[in-house]
Amino acid sequence: MADDDLPTPEPKEIDEKKSLELRHLAEDAVLKGQPYGDEQCNNCLFYMNTDEKISYCWHPKLRILVGHDWWCQWWEPIPDE
Numbered sequence: 650m651a652d653d654d655l656p657t658p659e660p661k662e663i664d665e666k667k668s669l670e671l672r673h674l675a676e677d678a679v680l681k682g683q684p685y686g687d688e689q690c691n692n693c694l695f696y697m698n699t700d701e702k703i704s705y706c707w708h709p710k711l712r713i714l715v716g717h718d719w720w721c722q723w724w725e726p727i728p729d730e
């Protein structure tokens with residue numbers, strides 16, 4: 650079967666639902682795909698693995714994957730040990 654015969658993939662209902670949920674989550678957090686001055690995810694308390702470009706944010710209102718240079722209104726500094 651030639652590639653031309655394959656249907657073009659399209660988002661399903663669940664994708665629309667998840668997209669909307671994540672959009673609301675991002676709006677609540679004022680989540681941005683860029684730093685806010687010196688503040689960014691990889692120097693935030695809630696960023697799980699600070700040496701990775703994408704990591705899990707364990708802030709209780711988020712709990713999603715975020716980029717190392719993103720930012721949101723719940724940014725918190727990492728306390729000195």
Ligand code: SF4
Nearest residue numbers: 690693696706721724
């Ligand atoms: S709380 Fe906000 S700034 Fe901190 S890691 Fe999560 S998304 Fe990034």
